[in-house]
Amino acid sequence: MVSTRATHNILVASNRGPVSYTLDETGALTAKRGGGGLVSGLSAIGPDAGALWVCSALGDGDREAVRRGVGEDGVRMLDIDADTHEAAYNGIANSALWFVHHLLYQTPLEPVFDKEFRRQWAAYETYNHAFAEALAEEAAEGAAVLVQDYHLTLVPRMLRELRPDLRIGHFSHTPWAPPEYFRLLPDDIAAKVLGGILGADRAAFLTQRWADAFTDCCHAVLGPGIPSGTRIGVHGLGADADFLRERSHRPDVDERLAVLREQIGTAPDGSARKAIVRVDRTELSKNIVRGLLAFRELLEERPEWRERVVHVAFAYPSRQDLAVYRDYTAEVQRVADGINSQYGTPGWTPVLLNLKDDFARSLASYRLADVALVNPIRDGMNLVAKEVPVVSDDGCVLVLSREAGAYEELGEDAVVVNPYDVSGTARALHEALTMPVGERAERTKRLAAAATALPPAQWFLDQLHALDS
Numbered sequence: 001m002v003s004t005r006a007t008h009n010i011l012v013a014s015n016r017g018p019v020s021y022t023l024d025e026t027g028a029l030t031a032k033r034g035g036g037g038l039v040s041g042l043s044a045i046g047p048d049a050g051a052l053w054v055c056s057a058l059g060d061g062d063r064e065a066v067r068r069g070v071g072e073d074g075v076r077m078l079d080i081d082a083d084t085h086e087a088a089y090n091g092i093a094n095s096a097l098w099f100v101h102h103l104l105y106q107t108p109l110e111p112v113f114d115k116e117f118r119r120q121w122a123a124y125e126t127y128n129h130a131f132a133e134a135l136a137e138e139a140a141e142g143a144a145v146l147v148q149d150y151h152l153t154l155v156p157r158m159l160r161e162l163r164p165d166l167r168i169g170h171f172s173h174t175p176w177a178p179p180e181y182f183r184l185l186p187d188d189i190a191a192k193v194l195g196g197i198l199g200a201d202r203a204a205f206l207t208q209r210w211a212d213a214f215t216d217c218c219h220a221v222l223g224p225g226i227p228s229g230t231r232i233g234v235h236g237l238g239a240d241a242d243f244l245r246e247r248s249h250r251p252d253v254d255e256r257l258a259v260l261r262e263q264i265g266t267a268p269d270g271s272a273r274k275a276i277v278r279v280d281r282t283e284l285s286k287n288i289v290r291g292l293l294a295f296r297e298l299l300e301e302r303p304e305w306r307e308r309v310v311h312v313a314f315a316y317p318s319r320q321d322l323a324v325y326r327d328y329t330a331e332v333q334r335v336a337d338g339i340n341s342q343y344g345t346p347g348w349t350p351v352l353l354n355l356k357d358d359f360a361r362s363l364a365s366y367r368l369a370d371v372a373l374v375n376p377i378r379d380g381m382n383l384v385a386k387e388v389p390v391v392s393d394d395g396c397v398l399v400l401s402r403e404a405g406a407y408e409e410l411g412e413d414a415v416v417v418n419p420y421d422v423s424g425t426a427r428a429l430h431e432a433l434t435m436p437v438g439e440r441a442e443r444t445k446r447l448a449a450a451a452t453a454l455p456p457a458q459w460f461l462d463q464l465h466a467l468d469s
């Protein structure tokens with residue numbers, strides 16, 4: 001039976017919602033609104049459309065907000081028991097599923113799917129079920145429900161069972177693993193993940209490559225044909241040009257730009273030093289350490305670049321509850337320090353590493369970058385690759401991994417690398433640094449056009465329309 005709360009025509013479900021709360025020592029709650037594609041997509045629909053965003057309460061601030069009944073219109077936070085959330089989010093989503101899709105396991109030591117994994121899987125089912133129940137309760141007859149990402153792969157099937165009248169889409173923001181890697185997962189779990197998504201009317205991906213991998217996994221695990229008749233779609237999320245151009249010229253960005261210029265400094269001949277910029281979460285799949293090793297090899301093999309180039313590396317903390325992420329952050333710091341002590345001089349710090357998140361400073365670094373280094377092992381899309389060409393003041397050469405989703409749209413005008421090939425990446429950096437100014441400007445123009453072809457609001461609306469058709 002459809003509940004009396006069932007008033008919403010468009011629903012989005014995701015682990016992380018559009019708003020989060022912090023609780024200070026005085027007990028006051030402060031709300032912080034996030035950005036991103038879904039936020040601008042939903043705001044494009046307008047407040048009267050009856051949209052609702054269902055998300056998890058993450059951390060003490062969010063939980064307290066739910067307890068006090070504090071919240072925003074159009075957002076429902078689910079206060080799922082903290083241990084269940086921890087096991088589902090860190091254990092299954094960010095360890096097992098994330099690692100499989102980003103090819104991060106280092107066999108023969110990993111993975112180990114044991115009793116502990118089964119406990120976490122049970123929590124993942126509970127957590128997905130909580131979302132399915134909330135959506136079933138809130139959705140109006142025939143509503144469209146857009147379920148997001150690897151945290152919620154079981155929701156479409158669970159929701160379909162509770163509410164067969166709904167139109168359900170699932171969107172994967174990650175890559176999808178090829179079958180031989182996906183089948184590292186125990187067979188029953190692999191089948192449940194695929195079967196969960198196949199409960200949707202439509203399963204969508206950021207690129208054709210990930211969509212094909214999903215279909216290949218269905219064939220390998222479940223047998224030929226997509227059994228439920230789920231339609232498969234592709235929506236390549238683009239950069240939000242209007243927002244980025246306006247935001248990157250505000251005073252806080254200008255201030256940070258001046259500071260960065262000062263830190264980068266000038267070469268011994270008085271010319272401005274070149275900047276190789278990267279901005280990432282400190283995430284294993286982003287391949288930050290190999291990027292640093294490539295920069296070191298550039299300085300080794302091409303001594304003419306010493307004192308003339310700086311590697312600006314912003315690596316923001318992520319998933320610090322997981323030891324492997326903490327260790328990786330320490331390794332990034334260790335390698336950067338090693339390069340600075342080996343090559344640095346009193347007037348030149350080769351690597352400017354900063355681990356503190358600052359969006360305005362990231363935009364400032366985009367503006368001055370001569371080269372943007374985007375070399376993930378695997379990435380669903382990688383929006384930094386799309387944002388830099390839009391924001392760049394004087395043109396920028398993109399050094400891009402062929403394993404990023406963005407490669408499909410930007411590959412032709414980037415300098416493309418195999419992310420594991422450190423020497424190849426060092427050569428690519430040299431090629432990028434020496435690219436003639438005219439060519440660099442032309443390429444940047446084409447990159448910016450390709451990067452903004454499907455802005456977030458349109459990306460979101462396209463998914464809704466595709467669900468209707």
Ligand code: F6P
Nearest residue numbers: 015016094149173174318319380
């Ligand atoms: O790539 C998948 C994704 O959900 C992104 O949308 C997001 O940037 C990232 O992972 C963040 O992960 P978390 O919510 O664990 O910080």
